Amino acid sequence: MSSSEASAKMKVKAAPVITLSLVFILANFAGLCVSALQEGFYRGKCGVADxxxxxxxxxxxxxxxxxxxxxxxxxxxxxxxxxxxxxxxxxxxxxxxxxxxxxxxxxxxxxxxxxxxxxxxxxxxxxxxxxxxxxxxxxxxxxxxxxxxxxxxxxxxxxxxxxxxxVSLLGPLASVPESIKLFAKKGLSATDMVILLGAHSVGVTRCSSIKHRLYNYKKTGKPDPTIDPFLANLLRSICPQNSSVDNIVNLDQMPLGPLILDNSYYKQLMVNRGILQIDQELATKPCTRKVVRKLATSLDFPAQFHAAMVKLGAIEVLTGKQGEVRRHCRARNKPSSS
Structure with missing residues (x-):
């Protein structure tokens, strides 16, 4: 075997080793990126202060x-x-x-x-x-x-x-497909979206966001047929058609609903008591209704909501030497004079 042939064989054998090493380095680097956020990050950074x-x-x-x-x-x-x-x-x-x-x-x-x-x-x-x-x-x-x-x-x-x-957030008239696309751009799935919208169990809206469902829905002269008739009558009493007052409406109409973050929101959707258009659509669209049905009867909504909140909180975060730590939250730090 010539020296050139031997050298070529050595290069061929060495190639997988180099590739595996590169993969190992990239994997570790990726792991660092994923773990940039961590529980207890400030532990020990502020003396004895918690x-x-x-x-x-x-x-x-x-x-x-x-x-x-x-x-x-x-x-x-x-x-x-x-x-x-x-x-x-x-x-x-x-x-x-x-x-x-x-x-x-x-x-x-x-x-x-x-x-x-x-x-x-x-x-x-x-x-x-x-x-x-x-x-x-x-x-x-x-x-x-x-x-x-x-x-x-x-x-x-x-x-x-x-x-x-x-700011390109969707408004109260957004459809489920539009919302799924927006969440997907942030790395969140349709299931994540349905779970996070469970925050509506303690939320409120204004009459101006739902009047289109209560009176002349899609120019029919009638309310949205997907609203429970009793709820529609109640909402019309809160939101008179020609009133100039934009009253507040609870997104969870259960007696203690607006004060407790739980899965009652999904139970309401299952009986056509969703307040916002997108809320009720979650229970009717094939891509989300199974998730709504499961959450309405599940006992583990808190755990799922927690996981979704952690995922939400990790969207496009700045870490390391990126960004800054503001001394006052309402204003950027003043440039150093040095």
Whole structure:
């Protein structure tokens, strides 16, 4: 065998070794990306201070003053994560920030995050991101709302961009297929979507978002035929056709429904008592009705909701040296003078 032939054989034999090594390196790198968020990220980073316990104290105090903060914080996290990812860009003030977009005009809960941030900054300045505070506060609100407790992942950093034109959230007239496409763009499945919409069990809407279902539905002169007749009459009493007052309507019409995060939302859908058009469509579209039926009779909705919330909280997060850790959640840090 010539020396050139021997060399060629050695290269052929070495190739798989190099390939396997590369695969091993890439796999480890991918693992690092996946685990960029972790439970207990701030443990030991703030001395003896327990960041999550501080946030829990703020949220608990607010909850006993106003239980509707459960829905407010759930909506705040959702609206934040579905624009630039979970980066707290929704919190930034400005004449053209995300806050100013029409879809965000009725968002609440900013002051809760502000309060938590102010306390955390006193004991641990410049360490805890506003994005993580949203995730922690929402988790605590879910627990207080009866939805059980899950371990929240942290390690996010705050985004540098907040523009109203980046907000492309769907409105109350969105269809199930449109919503599935939007969720898919964020790496969430149709099942994830149905589970996350379970947050509507503590949510509210306005008459302006449902009047089209109550009166002249699709120009028929009648209400949406998929609404339970008794519920339709009740909703018409809350939302008179020609009233200029845009009243609030609970998305879960059970007596204690709006105060408890549970699967009663799905039970209502199964008997044609969905309030929003998309809510009721979940129970009729082939791509989602099986999931709705299962959740309506299942005892493990809390566990499924927890998993979906963790998945939501990991959308397009900034970690490591990306973004920043804002000292005040409503404004980006000032550039260093050095």
């Amino acid at each position: 960041v999550e316990l501080i946030v829990a104290g703020v949220v608990t105090t607010r909850f006993f003053m106003d239980p509707t903060i459960v829905a407010a914080l759930l909506r705040l996290q959702f609206h934040d994560c579905f624009v630039n990812g979970c980066d707290a860009s929704i919190l930034i003030d400005g004449s053209n920030s995300e806050k100013t977009a029409q879809q965000n005009h009725r968002l609440r809960g900013y002051d809760i995050i502000d309060e938590a941030k102010a306390i955390v900054e006193k004991v641990c300045p410049g360490v805890v991101s506003c994005a993580d505070l949203i995730a922690i506060a929402t988790r605590d609100a879910v627990l207080l709302g009866g939805g059980g407790r899950y371990n929240v992942q942290t390690g996010r950093r705050d985004g540098l961009v907040s523009l109203a034109q980046n």
